Amino acid sequence: MAEQAAMRPKKAGLDKKWISFGTLVLGAGTIYKLGFLKDAFYVPMQDFMGLSHTQIGAAMSVAGLISTFGFLASIYLTDRVSKKIMIPLALLGICLCGVWLSTFPSYTSFLLIYCLLAVCADMLYWPTMLKTVRLLGTREEQGRMFGIMEAGRGLVDTLIAFCALGIFSALGSTAEGLRAAILFYAAVPGVIGVVMYFLLEPDAKQDTTAQSESVSKNQQAWKGAVQALKNKNIWLVSCNIFLVYSVYCGITYFIPFLNEAYALPAALVGVYGIINQYGLKMVGGPIGGLISDKVLHSPTKYLRVGFLVTGVILAAFAYLPHEALGIWAGIVISLVISACVYSMRAVFFAPMDEVNVPREITGSAMSMASFVGYLPGAFMYAVYGSVLDSHAGIAGYQIVFTVMAVFALLGILLSTYIVKRIHPITK
Structure with missing residues (x-):
């Protein structure tokens, strides 16, 4: 009986941990739906909100700029404001933005809403969510936690998108259908925000320094931000994320490549896109996490x-005699590359624990890694696109895939260096 009594608090703690984790995954799968409304409702946005291609593109660009600066600001904020406040605030903010967006406002208001969505998602929620996931898991669970999070996010993203499309279709694909879909996108994070407020514990803060001098929360946050910026290991992990994301940006071009090299039938484009965008994310995340934790016992080694597998296959794929291969060979090889990249993307924040980043500066570390790691999204699409525009036919794709392979090679070298640094740390 005594043993059972002793186990109950532990089991309760584990239950709350996984309930909190599951709710975080729900939030991660919904926070970007309004900001990327175009993914499912591009034409309805034009028809019923009166938006042009240029206006939608401009809004996305402005939001991207805000996100970049938001990640910088979050280096300070994530360790200054408790996750119990930050995460619900972000989710409820997204909910309110969605309600405003459902009124089909003027374009000036539309731009402001997209800026606010970027603030809520990228400055308030995302780095804080990464921090919380890290703190929920032990050192041995980091790969699995981040892997399952990525897979769960993909699953939730897919389900929410299909539900919104169902609502839109059920209401006759009209303006009211779009309005209802937007309100659905707003309601889900709003409900999750309320639930998270009651599930999350406030951050534990040390109110004194080693010399027992009283310090304010502002001083603690600034100290943590400066400590993160000076931490070489955080920079190394951030640069490794940068290299993974640079490769990730390139897999976008597999569909036009398959069309160019193999004349991919229109009927297969949608199927390939669903598998590549959603299926591999849901499969690759858990596999990458399990191998990291259970087989290699190191996310960095994974x-x-x-990087090695991806780089070798990319280099070979770029110069294969595609005219002699069947279309299924091209589809399978490109999906294998995508699966590797998605599995790497799922765990690329996990090395923070492996390199012994102090847990009290986790927020600053995750914000810094997000800023550096996601930077390729601001320019690599333009780089790859310009290469394809200036080199017609297969030649352009060969250059793109070679560049991706070079990033993979750099990743092998950087990962090896990080692994060598880890050994003296863990001894």
Whole structure:
């Protein structure tokens, strides 16, 4: 009986941990739906909100700029404001933005809403969510936690998108259908925000320094931000994320490549896109996490293996005699590359624990890694696109895939260096 009594608090703690984790995954799968409304409702946005291609593109660009600066600001904020406040605030903010967006406002208001969505999602929620996931898991669970989070996010993203499309279709694909879909996108994070407020514990803060001098929360947050910026290991992990994301940006071009090299039938484009965008994310995340934790016992070692496999296949794929291969060979090889990249993307924040980043500056570390790691999204699409525009036919894709392979090679070298640094740390 005594043993059972002793186990109950532990089990309760574990239950709350996984309930909190599951709710975080729900939030992660919904926070970007309004900001990327175009993914499912591009034409309805034009028809019923009166938006042009240029206006939608401009809004996305402005939001991207806000996100970039938001990640910088979050280096300070994530360790200054408790996750119990930050995460519900972000989710409820997204909910309110969605309600405003459902009124089909003027374009000036539309731009402001997209800026606010970027603030809520990228400055308030995302780095804080990464921090919380890290703190929920032990050192041995980091790969699995981040892997399952990525897979769950993909699943939730897919389900929410299909539900919104169902609502839109059920209401006759009209303006009211779009309005209802937007309100659905707003309601889900709003409900999750309320639930998270009651599930999350406030951050534990040390109110004194080593010399027992009283310090304010502002001083603690600034100290943590400066400590993160000076931490070489955080920079190394951030640069490794940068390299993974640079490769990730390139897999966008597999569909036009398959069309160019193999004349991919229109009927297969949608199927390939669903598998590549959603299926591999849901499969690759858990596999990458399990191999990291259970087989290699190191997320960084897994990233090194992933870079190696991806780089070798990319280099070969670029110069294969595609005219002599069947279309299914091209589809399978490109999906294998995508699966490797998605599995790496799922765990690329996990090395923070492996390199012994102090847990009290986790927020600053995750914000810094997000800023550096996601930077390729601001320019690599333009780089790859310009290469394809200036080199017609297969030649352009060969250059793009070679550049991706070079990033993978750099990733192998950087991962090896990080692994060598880890050994003296863990001894």
